[in-house]
Amino acid sequence: MIKKHKSHQKWSWIFLVLFIGLSVIDFRFGLLGLICMTLPMFHALRGAGKAHCSFYCPRGSFLGRFLKSISLQNNLPVWAKSKKVKNVLLIMMITMLIVGLFHANWHGLNMLKSGFVLFRFMTASLVVGIIMGIFFKPRSWCQVCPMGHGTGLIDKAIKASKK
Ligand code: SF4
Numbered sequence: 001m002i003k004k005h006k007s008h009q010k011w012s013w014i015f016l017v018l019f020i021g022l023s024v025i026d027f028r029f030g031l032l033g034l035i036c037m038t039l040p041m042f043h044a045l046r047g048a049g050k051a052h053c054s055f056y057c058p059r060g061s062f063l064g065r066f067l068k069s070i071s072l073q074n075n076l077p078v079w080a081k082s083k084k085v086k087n088v089l090l091i092m093m094i095t096m097l098i099v100g101l102f103h104a105n106w107h108g109l110n111m112l113k114s115g116f117v118l119f120r121f122m123t124a125s126l127v128v129g130i131i132m133g134i135f136f137k138p139r140s141w142c143q144v145c146p147m148g149h150g151t152g153l154i155d156k157a158i159k160a161s162k163k
Pocket of ligand 1: 143
């Protein structure tokens with residue numbers, strides 16, 4: 001039986017604002033970004049598909065809520081939504097994150113630098129998401145989002161393994 005999810009997207013943007021606010025105060029809070037990155041995959045791995053994107057994601061919630069009135073509402077070009085672009089973005093983001101964390105912990109575990117790497121990573125993708133949401137539809141970022149794309153790939157692999 002498919003479990004029904006209640007959408008929390010009306011208010012889940014609060015977590016994103018809290019995350020940014022706390023991280024600015026202390027970069028160590030940036031480590032909380034790991035939750036944001038792993039939750040979509042967690043839902044996919046337990047067979048809930050892209051439930052995180054549809055019902056919980058604070059970033060999706062933020063983009064949908066705050067860009068509605070200023071968005072130019074254009075459609076994202078077809079090429080930008082292609083698998084190739086999404087795969088390149090996913091590989092780029094994973095590489096940037098690994099390299100950043102590697103450098104941050106080069107001389108031993110460093111929570112402050114690691115937190116900063118995650119904060120920078122989350123904020124940079126949010127800024128890109130906001131710019132995209134202004135020029136195109138508010139949640140255009142979701143059409144290329146590496147986390148959403150990665151989650152979709154996991155979901156597909158799980159479904160294929162059950163056939
Ligand atoms: S695609 Fe990305 S930003 Fe959009 S809802 Fe999913 S995880 Fe969040």
